[in-house]
Amino acid sequence: MSAGYPFAAPGRDTTREELVRSTAAKAAESLDLRLQVLERFGPSLVACAGAMAAAFRAGGTLLAFGNGGSSTDAQSVAQLFLTPGRGGRQLPAISLTGDSALLTALANDVHFDVVFARQLAALGRRGDIAVALSTSGGSANVLQGLQAARRAGMVTVGFAGSGGGRMAGEALADHLFVVPSSSVHRIQEAQTTLRHVLWELVQHELAGTGSDRAGSDRAGSDRAGSDRA
Template sequence: MTDALYPFLSPAESGDAEPLLSTVARSTVEKAREIVALRREVLTLLGPRIVACGAALAEAFAAGGRLFTFGNGGSSTDAQAVAHLFFAPERGPEHGPGHGLTRRPGARRHGLPAMSLTADVALLTALTNDIGFEAVFARQLAALGTAADIAMGISTSGGSLNVVRGLQEAKRLGMVTVGLAGSGGGQMAECGAVDHLLVIPSPSVHRIQEAQATVCHVLWESVRRALDETA
């Protein structure tokens, strides 16, 4: 099985490492090219949607809203990373306005209110045991969310039921809803609960997650710039 997935890891019959190193290098270059090509495609296809989403998030934050992120597996760690990205304070650019930002060098920006709904293991297991895994995000949003807030659901397939249920509950509450998906969007694209749907045009889980990470950083920068301009 390993040989089929990673043929370049199989022992070389001749004992010569050069073919192995050449194959690994070629594979790395091919993957890097795939990543760059996909990010360019995302910029072309989703650029206006990302801009609109960033503007909506900035408006919600400016009005006192909070960001709630959630997902499963690798998307769970991505959700935590996004929450930390928005929440963590940021120091200003060392070289000042030349970087395109208006803050003075060394200025420190406060973090934005953001939290991941995947971080509390006790709460997740309690909800899973008592109600069902499909409700772990919806129940938290029902308790914590308000119409002023933002819900961001992340799924590589778009078919994670608990993520979709979370977005539906957020929509019911009147929150700004953001969905990051791949593979056509799945149920996330069909549920009618997502205000800003960003579907990565790829069937590869790896490429989808890489592109989603880029989109989240672009959203963060867009929100920060918008808030700086209105400060």
């Protein structure tokens, strides 16, 4: 506790005012970073949404993956596209971190570095969308997943933090969003905002295709889902 809240060190009395000031400072820092990345990546988000919308129109599926906290983020982004709630179009999406039996089998029988690459090779197809989530941009299994997705001809989208690590250095993603922070908490918060804005832009792109096109989009999505059933 004292690492994140130095004033709460053992033996030190912590006042309510200190807790309130600390929480307010963290909230302000998070908001400032979110606004900063939205301003920086505005045109890139629009371009990425256009590529993703085109992929969905052609019957593509989104496949998301990451480790640790980014694993739960992968599940969240897949759920967002798959069941967007009222007013959003349902789109085919899969989280590669949701099947614990498959993950542990690949990790145990082959190697943990390939847990995403093997799934992408088996489930992914040309024109699908691979969304890689990382705070460091350096996780070996995430990088191998992006490499496998690129070989398969998928649209690749990467989220990283700090300097972007190897994900940025090796230009592994067609669309890359690097949050300029070294704090894992702030990175993940800003990435969440970027992903939700990206989802809204994709929905906007698809909504502008017209009723006839929309019907074929849904048919393509249904076919994509049945192909993987």
